Amino acid sequence: DAALPLFKTALKANPKIEQFWLSYIDALIKEKHFDNAKQVLEQAKKHGVDAARLNSLKVQLSLQTQKPNTARVSPPQELLNGLLEHYQNGRFSDAEKLSVEITQDFPQHQFAWKVLGAVLGATGRKSEAVYTNQTAVQLAPQDADAHYNLGNTLKELGRLDEAEASYNQAIALKPDDANAHYNLGNTLKELRRLDEALSSHNQAIALKPDYADAHYNLGSTLKELGRLDEAEASYNQAIALKPDLAEAHYNLGFVLKELGRLHKSEASYTQAIALKPDLAEAHSNLGVVLKELGRLDEALASHNQAITSKPDLAEAHINLGNTLKELGRLDEALASYSQAIELKPGLAEAHYNLGNTLQDLGRLDEAISNFDLVKGRVAFAQSLQCLYMNEDYSEFDKRLESIANVDQTNIRVAALSAFSAHQRKKKDFYPFCTNPLNFIMVKNLDDFTSNTGNLIEGILKEASDFQLVWERRTTKFGFQGGPEVFENPNKAIANLESIIFQAVDGYYQNFKFEKNAFIKLWPKKSKLVGWYNRLVKNGHQTSHIHDSGWLSGVVYLKTVDSLDSDHGAIEFGLHGYDFPIIDENFPTKIHRPERGDIVLFPSSLFHRTIPFNHDVERCVIAFDLKPV
Secondary structure, eight states: OTHHHHHHHHHHHOTTOHHHHHHHHHHHHHTTOHHHHHHHHHHHHHTTOOHHHHHHHHHHHHHHHSOOOSSOSSOOHHHHHHHHHHHHTTOHHHHHHHHHHHHHHOTTOHHHHHHHHHHHHHTTOHHHHHHHHHHHHHHOTTOHHHHHHHHHHHHHTTOHHHHHHHHHHHHHHOTTOHHHHHHHHHHHHHTTOHHHHHHHHHHHHHHOTTOHHHHHHHHHHHHHTTOHHHHHHHHHHHHHHOTTOHHHHHHHHHHHHHTTOHHHHHHHHHHHHHHOTTOHHHHHHHHHHHHHTTOHHHHHHHHHHHHHHOTTOHHHHHHHHHHHHHTTOHHHHHHHHHHHHHHSTTOHHHHHHHHHHHHHTTOHHHHHHHHHHHOSHHHHHHHHHHHHHTTOHHHHHHHHHHHHTTOSOOHHHHHHHHHHHHHTTOOOOOOSOSOGGGGOEEEEGGGTOSOHHHHHHHHHHHHTTSOEEETOTTEEEEEEEOSOTTSSOOHHHHHHHHHHHHHHHHHHHHHTTOOSHHHHTOOSSEEEEEEEEEEEEEEEEEEEOOTTOSEEEEEEEEOOOOTTSOTTOEEEESOOTTOOOSOSOOOEEEEOOOTTEEEEEETTSEEEEOOOOSSSOEEEEEEEEEEO
């Protein structure tokens, strides 16, 4: 009763808002103010409120006020058959008219209410469908299908907690209903209760093993949980059962890319497009993969096709900008990022990439403005870098001091701070690892196994199956794979993984009394992410850091026999990423690797491979220890 005056006031102030009429009438019915409800219904009709929506309220009112037909409890079977025929043949207008008539004459008979709810749902009138489906449930509380139908309607309206309750009631009444378990899983996924969603999808599959959509949604939930190998298996099972399910091919493409299997990812996206040519997201993501593969012109074509299919897809404009930037067409890249922002104001990725491009163009103040809008850790580091490049040392120091008090583990900031401190002859106030060159450790596989030769040959044999890309990222004159080395490794690489963890433990024990954040905040849980790299003649890697790692390392499988030269050696230093140099005498360290060497160092330390001109291969497995 307390809400009724509020509804009435709102309606009086805004009689043209249809929802106010509907909410007020609904409240009157629920509070059993039936006469008032009838009067307001008539007023709403005169104000032009949608007749179909009012009709749903009328039948709700009729259920409460009309006496059942005493001559007959149920409508004639021929009438029910006719109603079902109308619905099954898609004659929704006829079905709605007849179901309303039946519910008015036989308000206690549930079937017509169920059909009316289905018709209202099928014709997009979800709110009205809720009322009729609730009535169907009230009339037959033991009807599992009625609870299921109500759950579907509530889910489509975004009323997820209520939908969950309806699906659970349907399952309690009919435990073997695979569809109810499936839709409960979808609802739980939307509620971000992913582990519970997994359980429901698995139950649906247990009841109906050939349920392709359940396998697909199980894959999507596993993907969100980061369990990519299992997600891949689920998507493949969905495709085996339903080969024309374009969305499964599309999501499989995403998972394969994340696993570093770019050629297979390309094939999946291509198949998704063949099945659904206007799937803009597939065109856009295919373009991302083609860019990773170095096929930039094809990537451009894919991004442009995505934009043609869906001009308001902001992510496609971002991806187009990324490819244009890679091609050096910076002004066009700016335009693409700006278009993405116009479509989605505040889109962090667009502002970040726009900032990067403005930085490349030397428009540092504009770059800083865009990075500051993003407010992420990487963007903060980029702002700091622009301030350093702009020689705005006052603001640089101010920001550096502020972040040192709240976040001591930003790898990019640590790298820049160490270099700036050396160049400006100041103390490095960022506490992650102020003297990273002192934290390099070299071990060898011989320290952990007596069969180094056999182990390396086994690793190289297993590594031959990795998909490699020519000149990927910092690699020049060479091939690099994706971060898949330790994903379900075979015997030799599994042995290597165990050895690396032993080496990492030894590294920590060696430095454990150091006072910097790198050691003091050593991650309690971590995982190893590795990739295979093969350089050929003139091969090298430009100076870089691993900003998503904590501790980085390299295992040398094939090395360059450079005699007294540094060809093929690894050089560590404080400089990288085109930081402006004030004092060229910054410190470096060079290690000439031998076969089997394991080199460990902080992820914030710049390193590069010195080019070699020998006609040989240099093969390594690089890795990061990443906090979990």
